[in-house]
Amino acid sequence: MIFTRCVTARTWPGKYRLLVTMKLAIFLSFLLSFHAFAESRAQKITLNAKNTTLRAVMKEIQKQQGYSFFFRGDDIATTRVNVTIKQADLPQAMEQLLAERNLQWYVEDGTIVIAAKPLLLNTPASTVQEREITGRVTDDQGNPLEGVTVSAQGHAGATKTGTDGTYRLVVATEGATLVFSMIGYETTSREWSGERTLNVSLTASLSDLEEVVVIGYGTQRKADITGSVATVSATELTKTPVAQVSNMLAGRVPGLTAIQGSGLPGSDASSLRIRGFDAPLVLVDNVEGNMNTLDQNEIESITFLKDASAAVYGSRAGNGVILITTKRGQQQAPTITFSQNATFQSVTNMLRPTSSGQNAELIREAHLQAGLPEETSRFTQEEVDLFYAGTNPDYPNTNWLEEVTRKHAPQQQYHVSVRGGNDRVRYYGLVGMLDQQSMFKKNGGEYTRYNLRSNVDVNINKDLDFKVDLATSIENRDFPWRADEKENSVWQDFWNTEPFYPSSLPDPTKIPYANGGGTGGIHIISNSEITGYRRTNSQNLFGTMELNYRVPVVEGLSLKAFGNYRQDYSFSKVFERLVDTWTYNHESGIYTPMGGANNPRLTHYHSRSKVLTGQFYVNYNRVFAQDHHVSGMLLYEVIDYASDDISAGRDNYITPVVDYLFAGGVNGQRANGGAWEMGRLSYVGRVNYAFRDRYLMEAAFRIDESAKFSEAGRRGFFPSISIGWNVANEPFFSPLSNTVDVLKYRASYSQTGNDNVGNFQYLSGYNFGSAYIFGDKANPGLIETSIANPRLTWEEMTIYNMGLDFRIKQGLVYGNIDAFYRLRDKIPGSRWNSLPSTFGAALPTENINSITNRGIEVLVGHQGKAAEFAWDIAMNVGWNRGKWKHYDEPGYEDEDQMRLNRLSGQWTDRVIGYRADGLFTSYDEIGALDYIYNEDTGNASLKPGDIRYLDTNGDGLLNWRDQVIIGNGTTPRWTGGLNLNFAYKGLDLSVLMQGAFFFYQHIQLQHGLVYPEIMYTERWTEESNRADALIPRLGGANSNSYISDYNFVASDYLRLKTVSIGYSIDPQYLSRVRIKGLRVQLSGLNLLTFSKMNKYSLDPEAPSSYAGYYYPQMKTLSFGVNLTL
């Protein structure tokens, strides 16, 4: 993704042109003219030059032949030649031209390169002592670099490295300095003191200025970017193996909120929000897609478009856009990479259940404290003591968490990829495999994924490029049927599985009952062998073809056609059954059946969806008069969506052994199906202008039409404009130019949309609803969809962004600052709130609400190098907050309703609740209250240990009017990351600290019959009588469950998100065994968490109110090997 300054001044060599990619395009219809054009190549060259510079001559050849050219080395271009060529083909002409000039030529990527002739090895010995040096040039990953120019300073000789990166050079004197140079890498000099071998590794020249980043429908030099764009590169994405790529993003991008709400294999992706907005549009290689089905190794970069830079996506761009770019071939010797990772997943933090003694004690305590009669208590004190004693086999203590889960759930990841190519064909291929197992021990489920990719680039000729990509991912989710990704019911079952029951019975064929909320227990429900399964196989197929044609007659003009076909299949098979369970009385020897035999039932779900994307580009890119860089794009895009699904099922399987449809009972067969279609059509235009790399301007528009909306409202126009000023490039800035590398101001304005509303709301009609029976026949009901709203359209977003990029002294300090303001208007809502409930209809969705968002993002970094020690430290923070500008709601007349419920004009993250003031510790305190909790019973139900709420309005009655704002919402207002990278020789260390602040979580610890241990240890008791106990009196007043600042608490955290330590073995030790690189890596995810949630045994990313009631987040430890051949 690099090209150098000398390149920008000229026609771009093809290799880099391709990497820059997608700039130049072609319509298929031009295929016809292509044929005629190909012949023109074979034209003969005729020219006559007298004392003309080589540059001028080559320009003439370019005119006649179409080849662009490149001079590698000083003074070549200005060499004067005298030559007369008549009707010669290219080799003849070049031969003639360069004869006796000690220059050589060759074609590289369709470009004629003219360079100094290397000194030949067999040059006869001269009087000067000559020595031969050999060596190998690699990149910092140990990959051999081909085509590196190796020269000795002050000597005429030069050579280039071969495909294996080796070179040989004959140098006249010791004490020379060897210079290694290649476009895209920092030129490196080495003192030579006579040794035979000199190996060198080159560092990619990641100068901020020259970096090229992927933007909407193209790429752009980072230096030219005027919008708020952030990029995460491949190296960052592979620091730690993760099943879902989105889990590598938290903390890496300013303004990105990534919340991982679950650790369930296959469903543990983070939900991403850019700037606190709703879900962004995600594109994989230009097409709507899902980053989480990709293998992290196949991704080249992830780009976040946060402001006007996203506007080319029009009606879908309002929440920002994430662009995923996969890896492509490079012109290099075939490089095979193999990696293997073994990962151990373990729970970050989760509630643990109480022992049987503790739980029995708490059940009894809650019962008695609720004032319920001792006789109806489930356990007598004697039984509680028996559970604690653990001596009576009828009073066991089973730790079901330990019975059914393992400490470390394994995860494995393999990938093999091949990358290579020559000047005509470049390829990248990958096979990836992931296996992520569940924390449940026995048949508890796993997620496996296979990824395949083949990205191929072909230069058909100098003007026509062809690209074909094929990729697929196959995902298998195989889980016990209640433990699948959509339900938390397995956790409900877990918390209902009581420690009072043994994990096995004397008769091993009988499954012990452990309640489990009617399922028998977690030992059954987490084991697909017993309870049945839910197996989902999904596959997506992804095929792209692209033709890119540079129109030869118009410099800078190119045409591109892009087509993608994407098909997603999902096939689920759900087999559910419960088994008979038993209790056993050791004293009487009696087995008692506890029910539970379910009706075995099998259901299939099959769905497929397809998306066809076509894009047709006209691109233009040219520099006029050296100072004016103009580029532009016109795009026509169509997207066609369709999906259908079918489901079928049967009940009453007589045997669970034959789990196919045909074996089910005939009565009560079920079948269903449906279909859906949608389409989009868009026109996009974009113009970029840069003057002397100082003044930058980008203007773009998009016209979107979507079948979602009625014809009247389906067309939208989305303009954007952004400007930039590279202050550091100003002549007046030159005194500082050695200090400040980059100083750029940016500003942008755009109008975009969000069309994430239901389809076809402009039409109304009827669907089938509930059935009702007359006679003995169930007759379907018809339900009206809703009132139609033909005027429904997308949300309109107006985003303003101001930014500053800076880089001082080669990275001594670098960073950027962005500030934004967004007006999100026409948010679809239903006027359900403001219209009386007596209206009776589901009101149509209308564009009625609006929100304003504002925020800032700062990234500051520092990088440096001392001897072989290199470091890069970067910190980013983002702050954002939204406010309802207008929310459709009743015109509240009651002051308290206005204060509490009215949203218009209020921050979106307000949460209201009661204000608590600790727990009562004596009846005196309760008696002294000058207000009552309940208008019927007064404070009769209050006892010490209950929460003391404040009568904030002092009206003597505690009710909803006493609520106040008690905190912020459940989405963080501040997010940030601290990225530390160190490298010393082959050793590298990377650490990412990530945090999120100013967000809250509703703590609800109990989700079933079994109390979590934290409730035992932290509860209020008569003995401790602590006003600040975390858990109020068990069995306490109903008021204890009010939402209040007692249970709605700040969830801020700082997390050691990733750590990776890697060691790359010096390639020179490996070359003998034909290995280009070998790297070993130890890494981890979510290793340490600092949060107030720790005191509740909770992960701070736990979904609010769901403590212990979801598959917990995992911390992982991985060991990996990466081998390059």
Next chain:
Amino acid sequence: MVLITMLGCSKSILDKKPLGIISDAVVWSDPVLIDSYLNQCYAEMGFYHEMPYGANQDWFDNVMACTFADEAVSAWTPNPMSHWITVAGGVYEYWSYPTIRKLNGFIEKIATADVDDDFKKRYLAEARFLRAFSYFNMVKRYGGVPLITKVQQLDDPEEELYPSRATEEVVYDFILGELDELAGDLPLEAVGGNTGRPTFYAALALKSRAAMYAASIAQWGTVMLNGTLGIDPSRATDFWEKSYQASQDIMTSGKYGLFEKYADKTENFRKLFLEKDHQEVIFAEKFTGIAGRGHSWDMWQNPFGYSAWGGGQQASVYLEMVQSFENIDGSSTAIQAKSDHVYTLDELFGKKDPRFKASIYTHGTPWAGDLLDYHHGIYTADWSQLIEVGAYRGVNAKGRSYGRPTPFGVLKYLDESKAIIPERYYSDTDYLVFRLGEIYLNSAEAAFELGHLDEALWAVNEIRRRAGLPALAQITREAIRQERKVELAFEGNRYFDLRRWRTAVTDLSRNYTGLLLMLLGSEIQEGQFDLQSTPFVLWAVDNIMGSPDPVFSERNYYLPISLSRTSANPNLLPENPGYQ
């Protein structure tokens, strides 16, 4: 080539339609689809214990109706649900304007539908019946509610879109007037594929009940908020008359008779609720147990341990309710709790009203080929020790009572052929919305209040005769209410009866009693345990609702309109008194 095709078809890219929506025009010309439209309204009615949108026939609607009143305690909270009613809204809501809108739409569109006139007439009457029923379900909760009889449009005048509440009296008059008008358009009977559809007599039955409620409000209620709540006492007689007349018309029609198919009184009363379409059924919500039309009564009310998913005995009947069932000789047995009086099953339950054995299961009730075992402990043979842990003489110390506070479950409507229930929505018993037994009792109550004491006595005695109880010699208001309590137990009437009688403040502001059974170990042979004959002692358990005692306040006679509704439409204010 794909690309070229796409270019060519760009017009059709946007030419997309929702697949699977049926258009308005198609619906209103097809009798089958018109029928389907009304089916949806039927499904939303939730006759099944009157929960709105009751199509899911699940947890609350099964359990709540009997745990609201003084009948039973819910297994998942000892609190009576009325505690949860606050101005923010509460439980047991029925704000059915979405259904009413559908019905209003139906009533407007059927007029011009392309179907024959007989069809129109009948379906129009059915829709009006459902609308009247909906309003009845609302008025008995909230008092006066807005009376909306047309499909509102967004551009309707503000006074229509933001309606005020009609008075309670106007709503009742509307319901009764509608029933008078529409009843004649309904058929006299619904047979074959039409069973389950309302008939002329279903409309009368609704009238019988609604007018009785209106009369009760007029007689015992208080007029408040300018008549939005309460009915002028002068109307009481009029409403009683209407109810009485409607009941009489049904009773004398010759179409119906009390169910007396089986000689055994207990069996007869059980089968009354299990058999379908018999002579006592006036209007029923039908279930087949398949295709989404099963309910979950068996799932939740089966004896514990006989249902999957931890269902079972979700309602435990209070000892007081059990005691309401008199003995077959008209006496009643006071339970001597925590004494050393030794009971046998026969002594305790042997002489009870057959309706007790048909309505409540308990220790010794046959179930799934076994007898239900509710013993809580065993006294050692020498009475020295109560064994509650482990076993005694080879018998488990505890039966299968599972911590339910009373050993009584609701047997009414339970289908023992589904003794073990694999999952929800499997029950196929019909829910009897109106049965002749209730009409007899409605008639008795109205007759009594109108002073026709003989007729009241006759009607109550008919019910007692059918039940197998001796006739009463004279009639009192208390006797009628007592009969209603046991005859209609767990059918969803009790809570609303207590409200309309305005006795809930005293009847429901109290705690209730549970019961424990302790077997006599001396009667147990080693490993031999005859549940039928093993005697036991009883422990009454006081205050099983915990403390403090539940309170039913004066204000709870009406549910609150609730905050969200009044704030969206201030014309609904003032809120029902007492809610703030």
